[in-house]
Amino acid sequence: xxxxEEDPQALSIQEGENATMNCSxxxxxxxxxxxxxxxxRGLVHLILIRSNEREKHSGRLRVTLDTSKKSSSLLITAxxxxxxxxxxxxxxxxxxxxxxxxxxxxxxxxx
Amino acid sequence: EAQVTxxxxxxxxxxxxxxxxxxxxxxxxxxxSWYRQDPGLGLRQIYYSMNVEVTDKGDVPEGYxxxxxxxxxxxxxxxxPSPNQTSLYFxxxxxxxxxxxxxxxxxxxxxxxVL
Numbered sequence: 001x002x003x004x005e006e007d008p009q010a011l012s013i014q015e016g017e018n019a020t021m022n023c024s025x026x027x028x029x030x031x032x033x034x035x036x037x038x039x040x041r042g043l044v045h046l047i048l049i050r051s052n053e054r055e056k057h058s059g060r061l062r063v064t065l066d067t068s069k070k071s072s073s074l075l076i077t078a079x080x081x082x083x084x085x086x087x088x089x090x091x092x093x094x095x096x097x098x099x100x101x102x103x104x105x106x107x108x109x110x111x
Numbered sequence: 112e113a114q115v116t117x118x119x120x121x122x123x124x125x126x127x128x129x130x131x132x133x134x135x136x137x138x139x140x141x142x143x144s145w146y147r148q149d150p151g152l153g154l155r156q157i158y159y160s161m162n163v164e165v166t167d168k169g170d171v172p173e174g175y176x177x178x179x180x181x182x183x184x185x186x187x188x189x190x191x192p193s194p195n196q197t198s199l200y201f202x203x204x205x206x207x208x209x210x211x212x213x214x215x216x217x218x219x220x221x222x223x224x225v226l
Binding site for chain 2: 030031033035040041042043044045048088090092097098099101102103104
């Protein structure tokens with residue numbers, strides 16, 4: 001399956017600032033998911049947004065989905081050093097039991 | 112505690128020596144999957160399973176085998192490992208409904224080096 005696209009590839013910001021990551025996909029989806037991976041560890045599910053939703057919040061996370069542009073964004077507000085990680089989007093297409101993964105955004109929060 | 116457990120976490124082996132990476136989940140999930148992660152190539156799916164005795168190839172199945180005899184276990188078998196299979200491997204599971212993968216739960220990863 002083709003890889004989705006994420007940008008930026010890397011992002012370095014000061015603690016307390018907001019971080020925004022973008023994801024684009026190519027085909028119609030049932031839902032889109034965001035995951036976090038701390039260096040060398042397993043991925044952790046952050047949030048799932050369905051194709052009929054436009055925005056979703058979870059704590060300091062805000063995810064938007066624009067199905068007309070086939071894109072999603074993840075906003076982390078008031079960043080903390082512990083948010084330093086790689087973030088991946090994964091688009092869940094209809095009926096094929098496979099996720100299309102983005103290449104990931106490496107986020108570094110400077111204290 | 113809900114978890115996906117992989118073993119071994121780290122392994123160094125030699126070319127051609129058969130090995131098995133085990134994966135077990137305690138959440139009664141139907142769907143299980145194996146990925147490998149390589150620098151610059153992201154996550155690539157090796158095999159997945161929708162339920163017991165049902166498996167299918169992912170993007171990079173060559174050189175790997177899987178089996179799903181029980182719902183909780185999904186071992187990854189490398190019959191004759193080669194150096195290009197040196198990678199970080201992840202097992203994942205999900206409830207999965209109606210053809211959609213759903214939220215994946217990942218294991219901590221198995222770092223394999225083939226000399």
